[in-house]
Amino acid sequence: MRARKSQRKAGSKPNLIQSKLQVNNGSKSNKIVKCDKCEMSYSSTSIEDRAIHEKYHTLQLHGRKWSPNWGSIVYTERNHSKTVHLSRSTGTITPLNSSPLKKSSPSITHQEEKIVYVRPDKSNGEVRAMTEIMTLVNNELNAPHDENVIWNSTTEEKGKAFVYIRNDRAVGIIIIENLYGGNGKTSSRGRWMVYDSRRLVQNVYPDFKIGISRIWVCRTARKLGIATKLIDVARENIVYGEVIPRYQVAWSQPTDSGGKLASKYNGIMHKSGKLLLPVYI
Ligand SMILES: [Zn+2]
Numbered sequence: 001m002r003a004r005k006s007q008r009k010a011g012s013k014p015n016l017i018q019s020k021l022q023v024n025n026g027s028k029s030n031k032i033v034k035c036d037k038c039e040m041s042y043s044s045t046s047i048e049d050r051a052i053h054e055k056y057h058t059l060q061l062h063g064r065k066w067s068p069n070w071g072s073i074v075y076t077e078r079n080h081s082k083t084v085h086l087s088r089s090t091g092t093i094t095p096l097n098s099s100p101l102k103k104s105s106p107s108i109t110h111q112e113e114k115i116v117y118v119r120p121d122k123s124n125g126e127v128r129a130m131t132e133i134m135t136l137v138n139n140e141l142n143a144p145h146d147e148n149v150i151w152n153s154t155t156e157e158k159g160k161a162f163v164y165i166r167n168d169r170a171v172g173i174i175i176i177e178n179l180y181g182g183n184g185k186t187s188s189r190g191r192w193m194v195y196d197s198r199r200l201v202q203n204v205y206p207d208f209k210i211g212i213s214r215i216w217v218c219r220t221a222r223k224l225g226i227a228t229k230l231i232d233v234a235r236e237n238i239v240y241g242e243v244i245p246r247y248q249v250a251w252s253q254p255t256d257s258g259g260k261l262a263s264k265y266n267g268i269m270h271k272s273g274k275l276l277l278p279v280y281i
Pocket residue numbers: 035036037038039040053056057
């Protein structure tokens with residue numbers, strides 16, 4: 001659905017009379033509109049397209065419903081009083097828990113935030129829910145739909161999926177890939193990427209222990225530190241009894257926003273003055 005290029009001006013309102021005339025002329029009455037909230041382009045005259053948009057729209061803005069029974073809890077946060085968020089747009093400091101979600105749900109008095117690990121061997125629906133989220137997330141990131149083997153294998157642990165839950169909704173996800181083999185040896189997948197040019201540094205193969213295959217946060221929960229929290233908690237829970245250091249985390253195909261996050265999280269300044277990001281291929 002991302003590939004469908006809008007033939008008309010984004011946001012143009014459907015004109016029912018015109019579409020009727022088009023039907024009479026025997027041509028397809030596709031009215032392509034672009035939602036200014038989730039940025040999806042779709043045909044407003046197609047029932048199927050509208051249903052896909054509705055699902056995508058809700059996930060993009062508010063995340064997906066998540067059962068309290070799904071996932072194994074690796075982190076909980078109940079008291080946010082000390083955590084503050086500096087808003088870039090207004091310069092004001094607001095508590096982390098005064099999220100847009102809460103504003104739209106005034107009935108919720110108790111707010112719990114937690115991060116869970118998705119268990120591939122459970123048939124209670126958590127794997128299916130995670131797979132569904134990933135289908136829509138990959139569409140947004142324009143990423144291939146090939147990451148599920150990393151986290152949902154019941155025979156071989158290539159990595160793990162973690163989900164950030166707020167008010168029974170999955171508002172963020174991270175998929176972590178192990179970059180070392182069973183013998184403890186690191187793979188040769190690590191590289192340095194020059195942040196400005198997105199070019200890989202040639203002939204240098206740094207050792208990184210884990211890779212971020214996918215990371216995503218729904219729109220109403222962005223800029224609250226959720227992505228950083230997901231990486232931090234994943235570093236502590238990917239290998240039993242071990243905390244992977246921040247500099248051992250590599251990024252896969254960083255998007256513009258992913259690159260920005262990477263540069264702040266663990267980019268390093270080379271002596272040439274160029275900022276380098278740890279990545280893997
Ligand atoms: Zn939308």
